[in-house]
Amino acid sequence: MPRFLDHFPKLRHIPAWFPFGGFKKYARESRILIEDLVTRPFVQVQKDMAEGIARPSYVHDLLSARNEEGHSEDINNEFAETVKWTAGSMYGACAETTYLTMTCLVMVMAMYPEKQALAKAELDQLLCVTRLPTIADRGSLPYIEALIHETLRWHIALPCSLPRRTAKADEYRGYHIPEGTIVLPNVWSIGREGYDDSEEFRPERFLGNGEPGYVFGFGRRLCPGRLLAMNSLFIMVSYILASFEIAKDMDADRNEIPIQPKYRDGLIRCVSSSVSRGYILG
Numbered sequence: 001m002p003r004f005l006d007h008f009p010k011l012r013h014i015p016a017w018f019p020f021g022g023f024k025k026y027a028r029e030s031r032i033l034i035e036d037l038v039t040r041p042f043v044q045v046q047k048d049m050a051e052g053i054a055r056p057s058y059v060h061d062l063l064s065a066r067n068e069e070g071h072s073e074d075i076n077n078e079f080a081e082t083v084k085w086t087a088g089s090m091y092g093a094c095a096e097t098t099y100l101t102m103t104c105l106v107m108v109m110a111m112y113p114e115k116q117a118l119a120k121a122e123l124d125q126l127l128c129v130t131r132l133p134t135i136a137d138r139g140s141l142p143y144i145e146a147l148i149h150e151t152l153r154w155h156i157a158l159p160c161s162l163p164r165r166t167a168k169a170d171e172y173r174g175y176h177i178p179e180g181t182i183v184l185p186n187v188w189s190i191g192r193e194g195y196d197d198s199e200e201f202r203p204e205r206f207l208g209n210g211e212p213g214y215v216f217g218f219g220r221r222l223c224p225g226r227l228l229a230m231n232s233l234f235i236m237v238s239y240i241l242a243s244f245e246i247a248k249d250m251d252a253d254r255n256e257i258p259i260q261p262k263y264r265d266g267l268i269r270c271v272s273s274s275v276s277r278g279y280i281l282g
Helices: 002-007 009-013 023-051 058-068 078-111 113-127 135-140 142-154 226-243
Strands: 170-172 175-177 246-248 279-281
Touching: 023 058, 023 078, 058 078, 078 113, 078 142, 078 226, 078 246, 113 135, 113 142, 113 226, 135 142, 135 226, 142 226
Parallel strands: none
Antiparallel strands: 170 175, 246 279
């Protein structure tokens, strides 16, 4: 319904009791959740700053600089609102897509044990089973990087990216696109273009061969958190593979249960919870 309202904004005036007006209750509940999501961490940073125990962060740095200028850090002022919402949007935008990518990566490690073995061998050779990896190791673990890139391509969390609105009229392959048209980029198709084996999970295609940067958007809508996302994925993937063996679950007769990837429909492509129960960490 929210996407439908983007195309027909006047429908927002429908009373809640009117047929199909139930989205208003959903919107009110969602607004409360989002407000809580961005406000609670902001208030916690303020509390920690007052007690002198706040750790370095985006919010801490901005509020500290503001305080040094003699301004109030009242949560209701315009500056505080801007800091609160930008911090919340950075966390919210990165957390969900990063989580979904990790869910998919763990799933494919169970589906393709030979790829997992290659990744673990690379980690063992570098770390010698004496320590856990760090961000500084990224350049020394090309297969782990390729594994992440292939997961981003194979399972694009936002198959149609995010809606754009054309700033001016354009022509594309004989089609006239008027100014102000809402456009949904087919990122899913981009990730499969040029590959004869596009449905196969093959990290080797990214060894020394760039990365699927298109999954983070393009132009003015290029994701500003892409570097944080890649660092987060690297640390989580390398930690998990250095610490665990990921395998298919087994039935009562100790036979492996095949994994059939299934996803929930929506703007964000989620691995079905029933599938995520089909593998184990050992």
